[in-house]
Amino acid sequence: MTPVTVAQLTQHVGQRVTLQGWLYNMRSSKKVHFLELRDGSGTVQCIVGLEDVGPELFELAGTLTQESSLELVGEVKAHPKRAGVVEVAVSALTLLGGSKDYPISPKEHGTDFLMDHRHLWLRSSRQHAILRVRHAIIQAVRAFFDQRDFTLIDAPIFTPSACEGTSTLFETDYHDDKAYLTQSGQLYMEAAAAAFGKAYCFGPTFRAEKSKTRRHLAEFWMVEPEVAFMDLEGDMQLAEALLCHVVAHVLETRRPELERLERELAPLERVKAPFPRISYREAIELLQREGHPASFGDDFGGDEETVISKHFDRPVIVHRYPAAMKAFYMKRDPAAPELALCMDVLGPEGYGEIIGGGQREDALDTLLASIDHHQLPREAFEWYLDLRRYGSFPHAGFGLGIERTVSWICGLSHVRETIPFPRLLNRLSP
RNA sequence: UCCGGAAUAGCUCAGUCGGUAGAGCAGGCGACUGUUAAUCGCCGGGUCGUAGGUUCGAGUCCUACUUCCGGAGCCA
Numbered sequence: 001m002t003p004v005t006v007a008q009l010t011q012h013v014g015q016r017v018t019l020q021g022w023l024y025n026m027r028s029s030k031k032v033h034f035l036e037l038r039d040g041s042g043t044v045q046c047i048v049g050l051e052d053v054g055p056e057l058f059e060l061a062g063t064l065t066q067e068s069s070l071e072l073v074g075e076v077k078a079h080p081k082r083a084g085v086v087e088v089a090v091s092a093l094t095l096l097g098g099s100k101d102y103p104i105s106p107k108e109h110g111t112d113f114l115m116d117h118r119h120l121w122l123r124s125s126r127q128h129a130i131l132r133v134r135h136a137i138i139q140a141v142r143a144f145f146d147q148r149d150f151t152l153i154d155a156p157i158f159t160p161s162a163c164e165g166t167s168t169l170f171e172t173d174y175h176d177d178k179a180y181l182t183q184s185g186q187l188y189m190e191a192a193a194a195a196f197g198k199a200y201c202f203g204p205t206f207r208a209e210k211s212k213t214r215r216h217l218a219e220f221w222m223v224e225p226e227v228a229f230m231d232l233e234g235d236m237q238l239a240e241a242l243l244c245h246v247v248a249h250v251l252e253t254r255r256p257e258l259e260r261l262e263r264e265l266a267p268l269e270r271v272k273a274p275f276p277r278i279s280y281r282e283a284i285e286l287l288q289r290e291g292h293p294a295s296f297g298d299d300f301g302g303d304e305e306t307v308i309s310k311h312f313d314r315p316v317i318v319h320r321y322p323a324a325m326k327a328f329y330m331k332r333d334p335a336a337p338e339l340a341l342c343m344d345v346l347g348p349e350g351y352g353e354i355i356g357g358g359q360r361e362d363a364l365d366t367l368l369a370s371i372d373h374h375q376l377p378r379e380a381f382e383w384y385l386d387l388r389r390y391g392s393f394p395h396a397g398f399g400l401g402i403e404r405t406v407s408w409i410c411g412l413s414h415v416r417e418t419i420p421f422p423r424l425l426n427r428l429s430p
Numbered sequence: 431u432c433c434g435g436a437a438u439a440g441c442u443c444a445g446u447c448g449g450u451a452g453a454g455c456a457g458g459c460g461a462c463u464g465u466u467a468a469u470c471g472c473c474g475g476g477u478c479g480u481a482g483g484u485u486c487g488a489g490u491c492c493u494a495c496u497u498c499c500g501g502a503g504c505c506a
Contacts, residue, residue, distance in 0.1 A: 027465045034465050045466075066456090080464075100457095101440075106467045107455045108442050112498055168504085184506090209504050210431070222506065301502080344506095353506060401506035415506095426498080 001073065007041035009086050012076045019044070019088065022123070023068045023099075025106060033061045035090070037070065038123065045079070046072060046088040057093055067099040067123070111416075118421055119430045129257035130417055133250055134406045138202075140249035141223050141400070144242050145200045150225060153192035153199045155185025160380060168208040170218075181206035184399060187329070187384050189226035190360060193395050194387055200225040212425045213302070214414040215352060217403055219423040226397030232341040232359045235396035236317050239345050239355050240273050242400065243315055247271040250409055263411040267313070267349055275345070276312050280321045283308055299325050306350040315354070319343040328370040331359040343398070351408040357398020364388040 003018045021039030028034070031050040036043055048061040064070070073092040079085035103117055104124065114121045121127055145152070158172070158179045169180040185201040192199035202223045209216070225238065247268050250258070258265060278286070287294040290307050294300075300308070300318075309316055323332055323340040330340035342358030361367045367388055371378055406418035416422045421430060 025467075027468050029462050029465070029468090031463050032465080034468085036466080047464080049463085051463095082466095102456090103440070105441065105456045110442075110499090113441070205506080207505065211504055212499090213501070213503095213505090216505070220506070299504095301504090356506060399506065404506060 003071075005041040006037065006039045006044045009044060009076050009088070013078060013086060014076065016073060016075050016091070017088070018071065018073050019046070020071045020096075021069070023064050023066060023070060025066065026064060028062060031058075033058070035061065035064065035070075035072075037072070037088075040128075043125070044086065044088055046074060046090050048090045048093065053090060053093070060095065061090075061093060064095065065099050066102040066105075067120075068095060069097040069099075070094065071096055115416070115422070115427060116430075122420065125260060127417065129260040130406065130410050130412070131420060132257050133254050133261075133410050134402070134418060136250050136254045137246055137402065137406055137409065140246040141202070141242065141402075143249075144245045145198075145223075145225060148198065150198040150200045151192070151196040153189065153196065153201055154203055155182060155188040155201045155224075157182050157204065168210075170206050170208045183207055184222070185224050186226065186397065186399065189224050189397055190384070190387055190395060193226040193228045193397070194391065194393065197228050198225070199227075210425060215302070215404060215407070217415055217419060217422055217424060220415075220419065221402040223400045223402065224397060226395060228393050228395045230359075230396045231394060232319065232343065232396060235357055235359065235398060236277060236319065236343055239317070239343070239357065239398050239400075240275050240315075243275075243345065243355075244271060244273050246405070247409065258410070261410050261412075263409075268409065270314050271348075272314065275315050275317050277317045277319060278308075279319055280339070283318050286311060297322055297324070302352055305346050305352040309346040309348055309350055309352070312348065315348055316346050317343050318346060319358075326358075328374040328376060329360050329367065331361045332366070341396075345398075347404070347408040349408070349411075351404065353401075354404045354408060355398050355400050357396065359394065359396040362388060362392045362394050364392065 001016070001018045003020050004012060006019065006021070009017070019037060019039060021037045024036040024038040024043050026033060026035050033048040035046040035048060037046050048058060050058045053061070071094045072088070072090050074088040074090040076086050077089055079087050102120070104114070104120055122131070158174060159182045160179060169183060172179050172181065183205055185203065185205070189199055189201055200223060203221065204219055205222045206219050208218065227234070227238065230238070251265070251268055281296065283300070284294050284296055284298070287304055287307060292304060292307055294304060308318065319342065320333055320336070320339040321342055322338060323330060326340045326342055330342050333339040333341050340358060344353050345355035346352060347354045361370060364385060367385065368378070371381055403415045403418040407415045410418070412418065416424060
C-alpha cells in the first residue's frame with residue numbers, strides 16, 4: 001500500500017491507508033491510545049483500541065515516546081466530535097526509530113534553549129507554520145518577477161570590496177587574498193539590468209555589525225530587482241505591486257498557518273495599492289508634530305519608523321532622503337540636489353523598513369565624484385564605472401529583506417524565528 | 431561598544447527577614463472506554479553560572495568575571 005500524507009487524508013475517508021511520521025503527542029486510557037501523528041504535511045489523531053489491535057500491539061503503542069518514528073496502517077474515519085476533521089483507526093503499527101528523552105516537551109521553554117535545539121524545534125507547529133509562510137512568500141516573490149519577464153541573475157557571495165562602504169563586512173581568506181561576504185548584490189544587478197533589461201537576484205547577504213535587536217541577523221536573504229530605463233516613480237510602483245502580490249498570495253494559500261500564529265488578518269487584507277507616499281521632509285514634519293525631536297539630516301531609528309508607520313493603515317513609502325546619509329550610487333534629485341532619488345518602504349504595525357532602494361546615478365563624472373567623496377577605492381569600482389562608460393542608462397531597483405517581511409506577515413516580535421537556522425551575534429550553531 | 435535585566439532539578443519558574451531547597455511539566459510506576467498541552471495517585475531527580483569576600487551561618491548581601499535576554503547605535 002502506497003503511503004499517503006496527513007494532508008491527503010480527507011480524500012481517503014472510508015479507505016485503509018498507510019501513514020509514516022513521528023509521534024507528536026499521546027493520550028492514553030485503559031483500552032485506547034490516542035496517538036497524534038505528525039508527518040510534515042500536518043497532524044492527525046490515530047486511535048489504537050485494545051479490542052481492535054490485540055494486547056501485544058496495544059502494549060507496544062503504550063510505550064511509544066514523543067518523536068518516535070512510526071509506520072501505521074488504518075482506516076480513515078470522520079472524527080465523531082469534530083466536523084470536517086478526520087482520524088485514523090489503527091490496525092497495524094511498526095516502530096521505525098525510537099526517541100528517548102526528546103528535549104522539547106509540550107510545555108514552555110526559553111528562547112536560548114529552543115535555539116540550541118533549533119534542529120528539533122523546527123518540528124513544532126509554530127515553527128512549521130512560520131517556515132511554510134516563508135516558503136509561500138518566496139514562491140510569490142519569484143512568481144511576481146518571473147511573470148513580469150525578469151531574468152534571475154544571481155550575484156556572487158564572495159566579493160572583493162564593499163558595495164556601500166558603510167556596513168561592517170565579514171572578511172575571509174580567498175587564496176591568500178582578502179574577500180568579503182556580500183552585503184548586497186545590487187552593483188552586479190546593475191550590470192545584469194544592462195544585459196537583460198529586467199533582472200533580479202535572490203540570495204543570502206551578510207552583515208557583520210555587532211547588532212543585537214529583534215530585526216537583525218548576521219545572515220539574511222534578500223531579493224533585489226533592477227530595471228533598466230525605470231525611474232524612482234516606477235521603482236515605487238514596482239515595490240508596491242510586489243508587496244501586494246506577496247501578501248495576497250500568503251492570505252490565499254497559508255490561512256491555516258496564519259491562524260496557528262494567531263495573526264490578525266485585517267491589517268494584511270488592507271495591503272492594497274496605492275500605498276501612501278511621503279517625502280523625507282514630510283516625514284520629519286510628521287515626527288515633529290508628534291513631539292519627536294527630529295530635524296532635517298537625521299536618520300530614522302526604530303522608534304521614528306514606528307511613529308511614521310503607525311500613521312498609516314498600510315505600508316508607507318518614504319522617498320527623497322538627504323543624499324548625505326545615503327550610499328554613493330544614489331542619484332541626486334535634479335530638482336533638489338541635496339536629496340537622493342531613493343525610497344524606503346516601511347511595514348505597517350511598527351515593523352519598520354522592509355524595502356530600501358532607488359534610482360542609481362548614471363552620469364560617470366557624478367559617480368566618480370561621489371566615490372571620491374565617500375573615500376572609496378576607485379580601482380575596486382572600475383568594472384562598475386564601465387556600466388556608465390558603455391551605454392549608460394537610467395535605472396532603478398530595490399532590496400527586499402525576506403526575514404523582515406516574514407516577521408511582519410506572521411506578526412512576530414523577532415526575526416530569529418523567520419529563518420531555519422539563524423545566524424545571530426552570539427549564535428553560529430546549530 | 432553603551433545602558434538595563436537575568437542565571438536555582440532535563441525544561442519553565444518560586445524561594446519572605448541571611449538559618450543548608452520547592453512546584454508544574456518532562457521521565458519511571460500505577461489508575462481510567464473518546465482523550466485534545468487529557469486527568470488522577472505514587473517515585474526518582476540539585477556543586478543554586480564561575481571565582482573571591484562579609485558572616486557563627488549565604489540561593490539570598492558585596493566585588494569581579496562568564497553567558498543569555500531586552501534596548502541603543504548600525505542596518506534590510
